[in-house]
């Protein structure tokens with residue numbers, strides 16, 4: 001099991017010696033830098049317009065089931081994916097769902113939002129991200145695992161709005177898709193044998209920003225609310241105090257757990273995860289209500305639900 005201590009990045013292929021990597025932690029007007037990377041990003045990452053519209057209609061109290069179903073059915077891929085997902089055991093072993101109307105009526109608006117954004121994100125996150133040494137599907141598997149785990153942790157923590165935590169978990173590393181090419185180019189231009197203590201240190205040295213900040217800027221530009229962009233921007237925060245909003249702590253915790261499990265492009269039949277060993281090796285963790293008390297149960301539920309991942313890709 002790889003824990004927080006195993007997070008060193010070999011920079012032999014990446015960058016210059018630097019003693020001042022922590023500079024970025026000092027206050028800085030950074031938004032301009034993130035904006036620079038998301039200008040023209042629509043060519044790189046197709047904006048999930050339909051999913052965003054579905055979220056908007058589902059949010060709007062005036063929107064009807066028929067409006068929502070009509071919007072979703074404009075896209076045969078989205079419709080097929082949503083039906084496949086709704087019928088997977090991850091969403092409960094219910095009798096077969098055969099229409100979008102049925103999904104909305106039986107599973108509710110929040111589930112429709114989850115299904116739409118998951119389906120739209122799968123296409124964006126499956127490509128390889130070479131600068132991060134991520135093979136095809138690895139980022140998707142990691143992101144989807146983080147979303148499922150964040151949703152379960154949120155439920156045990158008594159957090160009402162599971163949909164936003166799930167979505168933040170799903171999209172937390174989307175900034176890597178934006179920064180992949182710039183980071184590759186910067187690393188090629190600045191070769192060195194030095195080591196960076198984390199991928200964030202490398203990103204800040206090479207690009208003066210990081211994937212969490214860029215991801216947050218991208219999702220804000222797409223019109224997603226602060227309840228989603230906040231946890232995305234804060235998922236690598238290391239201050240685990242209660243001052244950080246609970247959704248930020250939950251997504252950070254889920255991301256850290258999923259990294260520790262070591263989810264790759266292909267998924268094994270069985271995962272080995274020892275709660276006692278994990279706790280011995282990794283302290284402190286973000287403070288999340290109930291998590292320590294029921295960690296074993298949470299991880300068990302996560303592994304059984306995550307087994308459905310393959311089903312939801314077209």
Ligand SMILES: [Fe+2]
Nearest residue numbers: 172173235236
């Ligand atoms: Fe990340």
Ligand SMILES: [Fe+2]
Nearest residue numbers: 142172173255
């Ligand atoms: Fe991550």
